[in-house]
Amino acid sequence: MTIEQVQKNSSYLFYCKEYYFAGIKPTDFISNKNNGYKELVQIAKLYFEKNLLEEFATYLKEGQYFIQLWTAHLILEFGNPDEKLKELCLDEIINYSENPLAPEVAIHEKKWLKEYYENGNK
Numbered sequence: 001m002t003i004e005q006v007q008k009n010s011s012y013l014f015y016c017k018e019y020y021f022a023g024i025k026p027t028d029f030i031s032n033k034n035n036g037y038k039e040l041v042q043i044a045k046l047y048f049e050k051n052l053l054e055e056f057a058t059y060l061k062e063g064q065y066f067i068q069l070w071t072a073h074l075i076l077e078f079g080n081p082d083e084k085l086k087e088l089c090l091d092e093i094i095n096y097s098e099n100p101l102a103p104e105v106a107i108h109e110k111k112w113l114k115e116y117y118e119n120g121n122k
Contacts, residue, residue: 026070026108041078048078
C-alpha cells in the first residue's frame with residue numbers, strides 16, 4: 001500500500017471504523033498483536049516516512065470510532081511530534097482516560113499514561 005492509495009481511499013478512517021466495531025483499541029495490550037493494529041501502524045508510518053506528520057495530525061479532528069485516540073497514540077509512539085503536537089496528542093489521550101462512557105478504554109488509557117510518564121516522557 002502506498003501513501004497515495006491510503007489518501008485516495010481514506011483507508012485509515014475505514015480501518016479505524018472496522019477495528020472500533022471489532023473491539024480493537026490502541027492501548028489494549030492484546031490488540032497490539034492483532035493484524036488490524038499492525039495495519040494502522042503501517043499506515044501511520046507511511047505518512048511519517050513521507051514527512052506528512054501534520055497531514056496525519058488532521059485526524060485528531062475526527063470525532064468517531066476512536067480515530068482521534070488512534071491518531072494520538074500513533075503520533076506519540078511512531079512519529080516525531082514537536083511539543084505543541086505532543087501536547088495535543090496527550091490532551092486527547094487524557095480526555096479518553098476520563099471518559100465515563102467508555103470505562104474500559106479509560107482504564108487502558110490511564111495505564112498507558114502512567115507508563116508514559118514513568119518512562120520519563122513529558
